[in-house]
Amino acid sequence: MEHLETDVLVIGGGAAGMAAALSASRAGVRVTLLEREKKTGGVLNQCIHHGFGLQFYQQELTGPEFAFRLQSEMNEHSVKVISESYVRHINTKSKYVEVISPEGVFTIQAKAIVLSTGARERPFGALQIPGDRPAGIYVAGLAQRMVNLENTLPGRRALILGSGDIGLIMARRLTLEGMEVLGVVERLPYAGGLTRNVVQCLEDYDIPLYLSHTVVEVRGNKRLEKVLVSEVDENFTPISGTQKWFNVDTLILSAGLIPQVEDLGENLEIDAINRGFAVSNTCETNVPGIFAAGNNVAVFDLVDYVAAEGWIAGQNASKIVKDQKRESKRIPVIRGKNVGVLVPTYITPEEHLRIYIRLKKPMDKGTVIIKKLGIEKPFNYGVPSEMINFVVNRDKLQELKGPVKIEVIE
Ligand SMILES: Cc1cc2nc3c(=O)[nH]c(=O)nc-3n(C[C@H](O)[C@H](O)[C@H](O)COP(=O)(O)OP(=O)(O)OC[C@H]3O[C@@H](n4cnc5c(N)ncnc54)[C@H](O)[C@@H]3O)c2cc1C
Structure with missing residues (x-):
């Protein structure tokens, strides 16, 4: 060896x-x-x-x-x-x-x-969608690889589940390659991907975005034949009477x-x-x-x-x-109100502090507050899909002691 x-x-x-x-x-x-x-x-x-x-x-x-x-x-x-x-x-x-x-x-x-x-x-298995298990269901990255690197189309008519960036970009890509994309279905009341991708990949191509909707059933014998889509409430529970079948041979997952x-x-x-x-x-x-x-x-x-x-x-x-x-000191960073994904998890004073925050929900206006560092950073319009990012000079970190809380207030 x-x-x-x-x-x-x-x-x-x-x-x-x-x-x-x-x-x-x-x-x-x-x-x-x-x-x-x-x-x-x-x-x-x-x-x-x-x-x-x-x-x-x-x-x-x-x-x-x-x-x-x-x-x-x-x-x-x-x-x-x-x-x-x-x-x-x-x-x-x-x-x-x-x-x-x-x-x-x-x-x-x-x-x-x-x-x-x-x-x-x-993957599809993690989504636990009832129905059959036919061919024609792909994670978006695999479909992207097939189209962009292997010169193969995954199908003819597609629905996309999840409005993350890969899903949005694939909606446009599949359309440009001649597939019919019937829509992008998103269970949240807002898009998961960057705003620029919603505009450039969906709106510019007249591809509908179904917010507060999800896929509740997939049907097909060998190949996918149809997908049942339902509107959902704020707990993601399907609302009865809102279901609609989409006849597609391809379901792209961007979940x-x-x-x-x-x-x-x-x-x-x-x-x-x-x-x-x-x-x-x-x-x-x-x-x-x-x-x-x-x-x-x-x-x-x-x-x-x-x-x-x-x-x-x-x-x-x-x-x-x-x-x-x-220096080996590692000061924990604690999530306060409205903070979801947050990098870093610890602060070491030897390095400048680059902070990346994903909001838990969209906000018209807000302020990032780090009391221990005397930081208040207001912003206009923030969405979970676009990280808030800024740098704190390491000089400000030298006297830091105990956990540091980062919160966002409306
Ligand atoms: C569809 C899509 C569209 C995007 N569009 C944009 C955009 O427009 N603008 C933008 O700025 N960003 C965009 N991004 C985001 C950006 O591309 C990614 O954030 C970035 O490329 C991720 O880099 P990474 O090195 O963390 O991971 P990756 O690129 O995933 O690299 C990880 C590497 O590790 C290898 N690997 C994994 N495990 C092992 C192992 N055990 N042994 C050996 N090798 C291993 C993998 O093969 C892979 O090559 C997009 C991402 C996607 C998916």
């Missing part, structure tokens, strides 16, 4: 992992990146639309262009990329990693590790992403609300020397946020290797 050694090991070669590998390498340490697919890029490879990189590269790029830029920079900085390598287990204490590849199992000893394994889609944290290693703390690794603003997990960044921490809206977090993770991982003095 082959055995390798490296300074910083990055696991997962999406935007977060590539940014981490690049920043660690620029800091002068040896970096190895493991990616289970044939090439790096992660979800970017199948997102052929524009809208990536406005902040990170100050340029509007497609997903593959963004990935290409990062990969080219990694080449320039001699990051060692090993593709088709699936990390099966990490001994978090010793940083000894077991990897499966087509050539067999191999192991790597690292000094610091960055986890950047992204997120996976909520949320879940950070990919399973089976990687023992003793890594998970944030119960984000469902991802609980990290501080240095991107370090509860295990010293193990960092995490990107969609396996929380599902971020923009690749710019993911890449920025990856960059910080790589920088801090390289500091471990270079034995630079680091």
Whole structure:
């Protein structure tokens, strides 16, 4: 069995992992990146639309262009990329990693590790929709991969369940490729994806958005034939008398992403609300020397946020290797009113504090309040699909003691 050694090991070669590998390498340490697919890029490879990189590269790029830029920079900085390598287990204490590849199992000893394994889609089984189990039901990412990378259409007439960004983008994509998209069904009273995607992907193509509706039954012998849609009340209970059948051969599920944290290693703390690794603003997990960044921490809206977090993770991982003095204080961050997803879970005063908040509900006006830091940030119109994001200078964190509460008031 082959055995390798490296300074910083990055696991997962999406935007977060590539940014981490690049920043660690620029800091002068040896970096190895493991990616289970044939090439790096992660979800970017199948997102052929524009809208990536406005902040990170100050340029509007497609997903593959963004990935290409990062990969080219990694080449320039001699990051060692090993593709088709699936990390099966990490001994978090010793940083000894077991990897499966087509050539067999191999192991790597690292000094610091960055986890950047992204997120996976909520599958059909988890939605517990009654009815048959025919062919023709796809998670949106798979349908996107089929259309954009494998040149295959999933069907002829589709309904989309869930108005997350992938669902909205697929509504437009399938329409452009000649499929008939009868609508997007969303159980919440507002869209789950970015406002710009509702406008550019649905309204511009006259695709109806059915808010406060859900799919309550699927029917089909071998292939999907029809889907029953019902209006729901505020508890998501179907309202009788509102049901309507849609004759479709394809149901696309865009019912949320879940950070990919399973089976990687023992003793890594998970944030119960984000469902991802609980990290501080240095991107370090509860295990010293193990960092995490990107969609396996929380599902971020923009690749710019993911890449920025990856960059910080790589920088801090390289500091471990270079034995630079680091502070280990971790001050818990507590969610107050109206705060859902919140990154980071802990504050370490050595690093600037980048805060990402997902509201629990839409608000016409609101103010983010962090009393302990004397921060009051008013905003006009906030929705759960668009994270509120701002930076607090580390100078403000030096005297910080005890848990810090972040709340949003209307
Ligand atoms: C349809 C869609 C549209 C989007 N549109 C936009 C947009 O317009 N603008 C924008 O800014 N952002 C957009 N985003 C968001 C952005 O693309 C993502 O937030 C970002 O690319 C996620 O990067 P990541 O590195 O966290 O995860 P990923 O890209 O998922 O990368 C994770 C990588 O880890 C690998 N991996 C996982 N487990 C293992 C393992 N055990 N061993 C080895 N490798 C492993 C995976 O193969 C993958 O390559 C969109 C996302 C989607 C899905």
